[in-house]
Amino acid sequence: MTMAEARAAVADILSGKFGGAECVIEEFLKGEEASFFVLTDGRNALPLTTAQDHKRVGDGDTGPNTGGMGAYSPAPCMTPALCGEALERIVKPTIRALADMGHPYVGVLYAGLILTREGPKLIEYNARFGDPECQVLMMRLKDDLVALLLACCDGTLDRMSVRWFDEAALTVVLCARGYPGEVVKGSAIRGLEGAASLEGVEIFHAGTALKNGELVASGGRVLNVTAIGKTAQEAQARAYAAVDRIDWPEGFCRRDIGWRAIAREEDR
Numbered sequence: 119m120t121m122a123e124a125r126a127a128v129a130d131i132l133s134g135k136f137g138g139a140e141c142v143i144e145e146f147l148k149g150e151e152a153s154f155f156v157l158t159d160g161r162n163a164l165p166l167t168t169a170q171d172h173k174r175v176g177d178g179d180t181g182p183n184t185g186g187m188g189a190y191s192p193a194p195c196m197t198p199a200l201c202g203e204a205l206e207r208i209v210k211p212t213i214r215a216l217a218d219m220g221h222p223y224v225g226v227l228y229a230g231l232i233l234t235r236e237g238p239k240l241i242e243y244n245a246r247f248g249d250p251e252c253q254v255l256m257m258r259l260k261d262d263l264v265a266l267l268l269a270c271c272d273g274t275l276d277r278m279s280v281r282w283f284d285e286a287a288l289t290v291v292l293c294a295r296g297y298p299g300e301v302v303k304g305s306a307i308r309g310l311e312g313a314a315s316l317e318g319v320e321i322f323h324a325g326t327a328l329k330n331g332e333l334v335a336s337g338g339r340v341l342n343v344t345a346i347g348k349t350a351q352e353a354q355a356r357a358y359a360a361v362d363r364i365d366w367p368e369g370f371c372r373r374d375i376g377w378r379a380i381a382r383e384e385d386r
């Protein structure tokens with residue numbers, strides 16, 4: 119966030135401690151971050167939907183970065199106009215350029231955008247669905263994902279369309295204590311059946327294993343407690359009601375997933 123931090127980061131990189139001694143310096147992008155997902159068969163682009171995640175480990179978006187402590191979809195800041203702009207100005211030119219280079223890209227393009235004062239700008243692409251963004255996308259997807267992915271492989275994406283539930287989906291990531299640092303594995307997790315039986319709730323497993331017939335934690339990010347609701351607020355209430363039914367003293371989660379989307383709903 120400051121020139122001193124930037125200089126320290128460059129010194130760290132050039133010291134070789136990350137294995138190489140090269141770095142690319144890019145424009146600093148200021149604004150809200152949002153994720154925009156697109157499928158492509160190498161020629162055609164089919165826009166999917168949007169999401170936002172919470173990367174910091176602590177409430178209020180504080181503490182170290184993680185792989186993602188929770189997410190929601192849609193991202194209310196990504197208006198249809200901004201999605202259209204990102205598609206035409208960023209995603210389609212990328213797909214065209216890759217094809218022109220003789221390397222057409224087929225699959226999921228996840229554009230990480232910063233909504234700057236000059237419009238959406240790309241901070242990164244991932245060639246995959248996000249984690250935990252994928253969990254909220256799948257809760258809202260009405261159509262068959264396999265058919266869409268096969269159309270990518272077959273080069274027939276221009277004949278496909280995709281429908282979404284209008285509801286909001288929100289996921290809370292349950293982590294083992296210590297994450298994103300060292301975690302202790304093997305603690306028992308109970309109460310999932312009761313949690314998953316709540317209306318609109320699905321629980322996706324990430325770092326779990328079965329040990330002697332009992333569910334145990336086997337990683338840092340362990341469970342994704344996900345819910346759909348008429349609003350982000352309803353989805354959040356459902357997800358945390360499910361979290362509270364899970365008996366796992368060695369786990370923790372953020373308690374404010376979705377705060378931006380809910381604040382926007384309250385402002386309306």
Ligand code: GLY
Pocket residue numbers: 171185186244247248249250251
């Ligand atoms: N949640 C961020 C990612 O999947 O890259």
